Structures are given as structure tokens and as C-alpha cells.
Amino acid sequence: MGTYTKGVVAFGANLPSGDLPPARSVAAAMDLLEARAGVPLTRSRLYRTPAFPPGAGPDFVNAAAALDWAGTPEDLLALLHGVEAAFGRTRTARWEARIMDLDLIALGDTVLPDRATQGQWAALPPDEAARATPDRLILPHPRLAERGFVLVPAADVAPEWRHPVTGRTVAEMATALPAAERAAIRPLDPGDGAP
Incomplete structure (x- = not known):
């Protein structure tokens, strides 16, 4: 049996995936990730959050999950991209309205590719962060500390x-x-399309 590391994954959607409204598709994406990863997920509540950046589209449904992962960070990222693709995700622009978004937020105490590079990405001003896309996996997620839509759900699970x-x-x-910002992130009521 391999060594497991705790991973934290953020989920978000603000467009339907086929017939599934965002609340149901996010819950279904958690189910699919659990099935494909072969390990149980610890799941947050579902939250309604304002689109980021403000005015970029309908409100999002956000959530987070924690899982024990024995593979590489890159393997987990590929798994997340596969789940996104299963829901019809395509990438055309940064911070656009989306059918499904899964982000690898953290994997234990892993820092990738190194502290200096992670720090450079974390220090980017917001306008540059909106335009720049890393060409490799950066861990922990460099914008983590400023994103309530990630932190509030992640606080449920990690x-x-x-x-x-x-x-x-x-x-x-x-x-x-x-x-x-914290007050604008609200747990979904059962009548909001949550399962």
C-alpha cells in the first residue's frame, strides 16, 4: 500500500451541464471524482457565490473536497481535467462562465515547482493574474489566500x-x-437545486 497525501480540490460551476443545473452538476462531479480516484471524498456543503471577477456571469455554485492521494500531483490534476471534460468543460478564456471547474488547491505540504516560482505567482497583481496562465502546475494554488469561494468551502473539509x-x-x-466577502458566500438551500 502506498503513502497517501491529503489533497484539497475546489469545484465550481455557473452554467448547466446538459440537463443538470450547477448545484446538481457539482454534486455529480464529486461523485465522479470519487469513483475515478478510487478513494472516498470528504465533501463540503454547496455554496452560492458571486461570479469572479464581479459581473462575469451568473452566480457560481462552489464546493470543496479532500481526498487521500497516493499518486503524483500531475496525475491528480489530469484526473480533475478528465472530470471537467466529462461535464463538457472547454477552456477558452480566463475567469469565464463555466460548465465545470475543478482546481487542485493543495496536496499536503507539496510546493511546486519551487518556493520562488510559487511565490512569484502568488504575488502577481490581480490584473496580471487575469491575463497570465502558468505553463505548469503551481502548488499550493497561488491565489488561494484571496479567494473566499475556495476558502469557505475548503474550511468545511480541511x-x-x-x-x-x-x-x-x-x-x-x-x-x-x-x-x-464572507457574507456573500451562502450555503445552498435544498430548494436551490441541490441533491
Whole structure:
């Protein structure tokens, strides 16, 4: 039996996938990831969050999951891309409305490709981050600390995960978000199309 590392994955959708509204497609994407990964997921609640950047489209349904992973980070990323593709995801522009989005947020204390590069991507000003796309996997996700739509769900499944560069936990990063941003991220009611 291999060594497992705790991975944290963010899910989001604000467009339907076929007949599935975003709340149902995000839940179905979690099911598919669990089946394909062959390990159980710890799942967050589903949340309704404003589109990012503001005005970029309908509200999103966001969630997070934690899983124990024995493979490489690149293998997990490929698995996530396969789940996205199963729901009809195509990539045409940064921060667009989307059918399905899965992001590998963290894998234990892995830093990729190295601390300096991860730090450079994390320090990019927002306007540059909107235009630039890394040509490789950056871990932890470089915009993690500023994204409430990732941190609030991730706090459901991995509140004590500690960023290997900054030393801050998910719970600490979520608490540091502006109060108005946290308040805009609301758990879905059962009548919102959640399973």
C-alpha cells in the first residue's frame, strides 16, 4: 500500500451541464471524482457565490473536497481535467462562465515547482493574474489566500491544512477575508437545486 497525501480540490460551476443545473452538476462531479480516484471524498456543503471577477456571469455554485492521494500531483490534476471534460468543460478564456471547474488547491505540504516560482505567482497583481496562465502546475494554488469561494468551502473539509509557505491554515485565511466577502458566500438551500 502506498503513502497517501491529503489533497484539497475546489469545484465550481455557473452554467448547466446538459440537463443538470450547477448545484446538481457539482454534486455529480464529486461523485465522479470519487469513483475515478478510487478513494472516498470528504465533501463540503454547496455554496452560492458571486461570479469572479464581479459581473462575469451568473452566480457560481462552489464546493470543496479532500481526498487521500497516493499518486503524483500531475496525475491528480489530469484526473480533475478528465472530470471537467466529462461535464463538457472547454477552456477558452480566463475567469469565464463555466460548465465545470475543478482546481487542485493543495496536496499536503507539496510546493511546486519551487518556493520562488510559487511565490512569484502568488504575488502577481490581480490584473496580471487575469491575463497570465502558468505553463505548469503551481502548488499550493497561488491565489488561494484571496479567494473566499475556495476558502469557505475548503474550511468545511480541511480547516487545519497549513500553507507550507505562509504557515497559515485554511481557517485562518478564511477568517482574514473581508466580512462582506464572507457574507456573500451562502450555503445552498435544498430548494436551490441541490441533491
